[in-house]
Amino acid sequence: MSTVDHPQVESSLEGLLKQVRPRLKTVFTRYRIPPQDTEDILQQALMALVYRKESIRDPEAWLVGTVRNKCLLYWREHRRKLYETVDAAVLEVVAGPVGPDQERAHLRHDLAQALERLPERCRSLLWMRYRQGYDPPELAERLGYSPSSIGKVTTRCLAALTRHLFASGICRRKTE
CATH class of the missing domain: 1.10.10.10 (Winged helix-like DNA-binding domain superfamily/Winged helix DNA-binding domain)
Structure with missing residues (x-):
């Protein structure tokens, strides 16, 4: 579903983003998400919001909470990749x-x-x-x-x- 096909969805998302952007910036700063990755995390959260909008009572709180959770997942994935890299490097050294x-x-x-x-x-x-x-x-x-x-x-x-x-x-x- 393209937001171009549904202008009211696009305008409501723009309004929501304008209202919540300072809080999102605080979340991204707190979790030290690199600037190049913040947009991806926000896009994922917005897609989830669009698909679940009917069941969400407070979109602003939901979006901030979802972005916070996605920031945690971002660093877990980063850590997992680091451990896998160390594991592979150690195996290579001893092999x-x-x-x-x-x-x-x-x-x-x-x-x-x-x-x-x-x-x-x-x-x-x-x-x-x-x-x-x-x-x-x-x-x-x-x-x-x-x-x-x-x-x-x-x-x-x-x-x-x-x-x-x-x-x-x-x-x-x-x-x-």
């Missing part, structure tokens, strides 16, 4: 040649130091994952976790490892 032998030795040493600073359960889990090649069901069985919870435990351990890698300067945040 084989990444560069010259000396560089690989330094990377392995730095990684071992970061792993040493983790709690015992994370050290065990990540050691078994990276050095011994266990997959999630095997990890769950060996470490006494339920198969449904091993993913969350692994993510928490990857998060802790990622924090240590950034804190020690081994990894640097990508700036775009």
Whole structure:
């Protein structure tokens, strides 16, 4: 449905946006959403508003709340991608040649130091994952976790490892 086909919807959205824009700007600032991504988040929220407008009593409050939730989802997705990147990089380092032998030795040493600073359960889990090649069901069985919870435990351990890698300067945040 195009708002051009329904001018009253377009004008009501424009009025709503004009009224709520200062609050939305505060939400985007509070959640530190990069300017290039704020418009996408707002577009998603507005599309949801248009599809659900019949059941929404207070469109302004609903829109602000929805944008707030979408900001949280934005950062969760960002974190998930970061952990997946670290996971893939660690697997690559321990799997084989990444560069010259000396560089690989330094990377392995730095990684071992970061792993040493983790709690015992994370050290065990990540050691078994990276050095011994266990997959999630095997990890769950060996470490006494339920198969449904091993993913969350692994993510928490990857998060802790990622924090240590950034804190020690081994990894640097990508700036775009």
